[in-house]
Amino acid sequence: LNAAPERAPRQQIRFLPSPAPGGGGAVELVAASVPVLADHPLVRGPRFRKLKIGAGHRLDVKASGVFVLGIGHGNKLLTDLYNCHLTKVYTVGGLFGKATDDFSDTGNLIEKTTFDHITREKLERILAVIQGTNQKALLMYSNIDMKTQEAYELAVKGLIRPMGKSPPIITAIRCLQFALPEFQLEIHCLHETQQYLRKVVHEIGLELKSSAVCTQVRRTRDGVFTVDDALPRTQWNLQNVQEAIRNCQLKVETELEKTLA
Amino acid sequence: VAMAGLARRLLCRGFCVPARPPSTRQLREADEAAPVFQYAGKAARRKDRVFVWGFSYSGALGIPSFVKPDAGWKKPRRIQPTPYRLETEDKISSAACGYGFTLLASNTRDITKVWGMGLNKDSQLGFQRSRRDQTKGYEYVLEPSPIPLPLEKPQQTRVLQVSCGRAHSLVLTDSEGVFTMGNNSYGQCGRKVVEDEIYSGSHLIHQLKEFDSRVVQVVCGQDHSLFRTKKGSVYACGWGADGQTGLGHYNITSVPTKLNGDIAGVNIIQVSSYGDCCLAVSDEGDVFGWGNSEYLQLASVTETTQVNVPRHLPFKIGKVKEAACGGTGNIVLTEEGNVFVWGYGILGKGPNLTETAEPEMIPPSLFGWSDFSPDTRVAHVRCGLSQFAALTNRGELFVWGKNLRGCLGTGRMEDQYFPWRVTVPGEVVDVACGVDHMVSMVRSFT
Numbered sequence: 001l002n003a004a005p006e007r008a009p010r011q012q013i014r015f016l017p018s019p020a021p022g023g024g025g026a027v028e029l030v031a032a033s034v035p036v037l038a039d040h041p042l043v044r045g046p047r048f049r050k051l052k053i054g055a056g057h058r059l060d061v062k063a064s065g066v067f068v069l070g071i072g073h074g075n076k077l078l079t080d081l082y083n084c085h086l087t088k089v090y091t092v093g094g095l096f097g098k099a100t101d102d103f104s105d106t107g108n109l110i111e112k113t114t115f116d117h118i119t120r121e122k123l124e125r126i127l128a129v130i131q132g133t134n135q136k137a138l139l140m141y142s143n144i145d146m147k148t149q150e151a152y153e154l155a156v157k158g159l160i161r162p163m164g165k166s167p168p169i170i171t172a173i174r175c176l177q178f179a180l181p182e183f184q185l186e187i188h189c190l191h192e193t194q195q196y197l198r199k200v201v202h203e204i205g206l207e208l209k210s211s212a213v214c215t216q217v218r219r220t221r222d223g224v225f226t227v228d229d230a231l232p233r234t235q236w237n238l239q240n241v242q243e244a245i246r247n248c249q250l251k252v253e254t255e256l257e258k259t260l261a
Numbered sequence: 262v263a264m265a266g267l268a269r270r271l272l273c274r275g276f277c278v279p280a281r282p283p284s285t286r287q288l289r290e291a292d293e294a295a296p297v298f299q300y301a302g303k304a305a306r307r308k309d310r311v312f313v314w315g316f317s318y319s320g321a322l323g324i325p326s327f328v329k330p331d332a333g334w335k336k337p338r339r340i341q342p343t344p345y346r347l348e349t350e351d352k353i354s355s356a357a358c359g360y361g362f363t364l365l366a367s368n369t370r371d372i373t374k375v376w377g378m379g380l381n382k383d384s385q386l387g388f389q390r391s392r393r394d395q396t397k398g399y400e401y402v403l404e405p406s407p408i409p410l411p412l413e414k415p416q417q418t419r420v421l422q423v424s425c426g427r428a429h430s431l432v433l434t435d436s437e438g439v440f441t442m443g444n445n446s447y448g449q450c451g452r453k454v455v456e457d458e459i460y461s462g463s464h465l466i467h468q469l470k471e472f473d474s475r476v477v478q479v480v481c482g483q484d485h486s487l488f489r490t491k492k493g494s495v496y497a498c499g500w501g502a503d504g505q506t507g508l509g510h511y512n513i514t515s516v517p518t519k520l521n522g523d524i525a526g527v528n529i530i531q532v533s534s535y536g537d538c539c540l541a542v543s544d545e546g547d548v549f550g551w552g553n554s555e556y557l558q559l560a561s562v563t564e565t566t567q568v569n570v571p572r573h574l575p576f577k578i579g580k581v582k583e584a585a586c587g588g589t590g591n592i593v594l595t596e597e598g599n600v601f602v603w604g605y606g607i608l609g610k611g612p613n614l615t616e617t618a619e620p621e622m623i624p625p626s627l628f629g630w631s632d633f634s635p636d637t638r639v640a641h642v643r644c645g646l647s648q649f650a651a652l653t654n655r656g657e658l659f660v661w662g663k664n665l666r667g668c669l670g671t672g673r674m675e676d677q678y679f680p681w682r683v684t685v686p687g688e689v690v691d692v693a694c695g696v697d698h699m700v701s702m703v704r705s706f707t
Contacts, residue, residue, distance in 0.1 A: 098292075108283075109292055114299045117707075125688065125706050128655045132629065132682050139681075152611030152679045156624045158631065172633045188633075209301040209707050 065219030315698025358695025359425025448515025504569025546580030645694030656688030
């Protein structure tokens with residue numbers, strides 16, 4: 001960053017003595033624009049010494065995916081994005097037949113169960129119920145009086161969302177792949193933690209009269225940022241970061257305007 | 262190192278080794294050595310259950326400990342605000358809620374096929390012999406008690422459907438016609454009105470057999486009865502002051518008589534009624550209505566408040582699959598899965614819509630339809646006196662309307678102005694709505 005061309009030094013108007021146009025030793029004051037010495041790079045030193053980087057929604061050590069970072073003045077946008085309460089999309093992989101203490105496949109084994117009786121139909125039924133109960137929680141925690149006409153209008157459009165603190169809520173969940181004993185789910189949620197998603201996988205296993213552990217948690221979307229906009233670790237250099245910021249700027253602005261207006 | 266004296270001495274002497282996090286090999290060995298538990302065997306089937314909720318002091322919920330607690334710590338529960346499981350021995354195939362009483366029927370060939378609970382002041386649950394006094398009957402039945410039907414072949418006939426009105430009930434069998442019991446002051450039981458008849462503690466159960474073909478559906482209005490036969494014709498008897506018998510007059514009818522008017526010759530596939538208004542759906546998707554129209558239920562065809570002849574309701578909403586009539590509002594379900602409401606009261610489109618004569622659609626997004634589940638649609642609609650219920654094809658139950666004594670089952674006592682999902686631990690197969698309570702037949706998930 002420091003190697004990039006800097007802006008021109010400030011200019012100031014000073015009255016400098018210079019010899020008069022006519023001869024003789026008379027000295028006149030002539031106005032001239034000279035650069036301010038305090039702005040000289042040798043005086044001032046490198047422009048950027050530290051960068052302030054802020055993080056968006058937390059991501060576990062065992063999880064992977066989109067992680068939003070704010071740089072410098074972008075940190076102010078981070079709080080606004082948090083207040084928008086947009087949904088995040090996760091791809092969660094699970095395995096039937098085992099139950100561990102921390103709900104993931106690297107924990108201590110507690111129990112092993114059979115799983116041949118599980119079918120995709122049963123799983124979809126359980127997912128429909130989870131979605132339904134969370135839909136109810138969505139309406140309840142949004143703190144809108146159910147008796148008003150505007151509550152009805154928002155409910156029809158599906159725009160009712162809790163705009164304050166609330167327990168984790170899953171807005172949509174569906175099964176992407178099902179191959180016993182493995183399965184993959186796509187979960188859209190609000191205010192969640194990755195451990196909560198692993199717990200959900202465990203509870204799905206319990207409902208199906210078996211047990212399940214979570215093998216993979218990957219965040220594919222965080223508000224407006226998707227996997228396509230994200231930079232993998234190998235591409236963290238100045239040009240890519242600047243380009244990414246430029247691409248996302250418009251999206252972020254429109255989203256903030258729409259929600260906070 | 263902060264350790265107790267003994268542990269430290271053992272460690273220093275080399276008698277024990279400090280624990281390390283288990284290596285991959287150890288994890289794999291522990292994994293393979295662990296026993297496998299089986300929770301669901303080959304014979305694991307989905308179980309059928311019955312859930313009830315609403316006002317319990319009439320005994321209509323069938324749980325005696327709500328009315329008369331049988332343990333010291335239990336308190337009488339006047340209202341059950343959320344679904345509560347009712348234990349039944351047989352699988353219940355049909356249920357109906359009346360005004361303070363409930364009938365449950367099973368499809369079995371056993372001797373007891375129908376159970377009833379709730380109010381029995383007009384013998385709408387048959388004669389329930391009291392244990393204290395063998396000559397009298399119970400006026401309130403708190404538990405599902407078998408109803409003795411005078412069947413000719415009790416071990417062969419099956420009960421297809423039951424229906425309950427204000428103070429009378431109908432039981433439909435597959436080969437022995439329709440049995441009626443309860444109040445007959447308006448002829449709603451299909452027999453001649455006897456003056457000053459005492460209905461309480463009566464043993465009389467009347468049997469109706471003479472129809473043009475087999476009866477396939479029975480429906481009870483508040484004080485009248487409707488019978489739909491296989492040929493598609495509708496018969497009615499009972500109170501007719503609002504024209505709900507549809508026979509062209511406003512008098513009492515005590516013998517089931519065939520209806521004419523706009524439904525003459527039309528093959529009717531479904532009839533519905535609960536208050537004083539009636540709706541019928543034909544096989545081509547047309548809706549016919551008759552009866553009370555004080556709440557704009559039939560205002561689209563006539564200005565009069567009582568219609569005593571069935572009239573075709575020319576709605577342009579598509580082919581209608583199912584219709585349900587409530588006390589003041591009506592609801593229909595079309596073939597595409599859209600739900601339309603009209604009438605008066607809390608119709609389900611917010612607090613602003615209180616009455617309309619033309620059907621208004623309720624957006625499917627309120628029933629769980631979204632971009633992620635575009636196949637979710639409403640499969641059945643049911644009506645209570647002032648509340649509505651809709652069942653989706655995913656087995657979810659949505660209710661809305663006036664929350665009279667907790668009958669909606671949402672857990673709150675406030676009225677619900679748009680469809681709200683009821684949390685039931687299972688897939689809801691059918692629901693019956695009453696005045697202040699509801700009964701649902703549910704299958705467990707796995």
